[in-house]
Amino acid sequence: MKKLMIVIVVLGLSSLAFSIEIFAGNEVLVRTTEFHLGFEDVRKVLSYISSAFQDDSFKEGTIGSMRYVEFRKHVLLHTDGIYVLDDERILADGVPVDVLKRFGIEYVQNDGKVYIVDCEILAVKELEKTVQIDFRGVRRFDVLEDSGTLKIVAASWLKFKQETVPPKTILYRLEERGMRIAKIAEEPGQVRVMLETPARRDYLVKDLGEKVDPHEKRVVFLIGYGDGRVIYRNYTRDLKGLDFVSYSQSKKLAQEIAQSMNYKVEECPIYDLPLGGVGVLVLVRSEQEREKLLEIIEKVMQ
């Protein structure tokens, strides 16, 4: 009885030792009980990568009793237990895992587990108050924010700066006191993280016509004379959402000031209001109103 148990355990362990599990992220894509991959396993992996990277070179079919898959100019044929890869017969009962490399598939092998690399980060850019991540394949990264620190972290094996990096690798880090995520916009191949910081105390007051740095980071208040109104920049489709945060903050600020001063609010792209920054132009009616405005600005910015 004891001998039988030992045999069962050894057989169980040996089947585990000779099995292959192929992962796409945390999901098992293929599980074999052999040391090799079968035709269907290879087909499944190629089909998956083809759809993940939108690579339409994947083809499959049958000719008589022979099945074939074609991907990135390489062909695997299978019939009656015989495998042929690009006119070379594979001298084994199945397909070794490293054949996947021939098809340009990157993977990491660890403890009998194979992790397909199905995501490549092309760029992480910081544009004004937005962090933009461009990638190919499946999104395999998380956007984390905690106490003013933004981190872009690998959720599984992925390619970043020509290297394959493991899960939990920090791909990007940004720290700013009080910063938080305002919105995350996703579209195929791109994630945009729009950030906001609570109303900053730092601000700048200038007269309309005075030169303003187009990259000014402080909140800009331009003051001119007119009929009592607060003007802020509209957003534009051309910036694809990169100006949404500054737009909404400027609009809120304009409304607050207009309410306190009993002024009108106008949406108009004034050139001197920095693009992507927070700012308003206030047209006061008199010198007394200018004094009142300065007090209100101080109060609003506290």
Add this chain to the structure above:
Amino acid sequence: MRKILSISSALIAVMFLFAVEVKVCYLNEKLSPVIKTFEVEGDVVTAIFRKLASPPQGLRTYVPSGVLRAYFFVGNTMIIDLEGNKLKGFSFEGERYFLHQVLYTIFVNFRNVASVYFIVDDERKNVLVRYVDIRFSFPREVWEKWPIR
């Protein structure tokens, strides 16, 4: 694409053949918008600019006559080419209200236009006259309503 072009051509042909009702934005003495409806024939955009430049009695406008140099539609974007010398004398108020009147009128009349670009004398410019940034397109969502509240 060919289908769209032929539909557009057909629509333009129809526009030339029949009178079309257009809405035009003028300003009252408090600079609030006043919409007037007209029937126009021929080239609708040119007719709109002609109407914009000649307000009915009691109303005013910041759109000078002859300011439209040319216009183009590219998909759902409209490009308006302006005569630079007609814009020269604008005050700050005039520069802004010209923009508001034109954009509001365009978006009210052309439901399929999503954004408008301005160029001056056939060239991309940074500013319309001195203060208003025209480097980027103007979206329908802002100017289909009067942008002053």
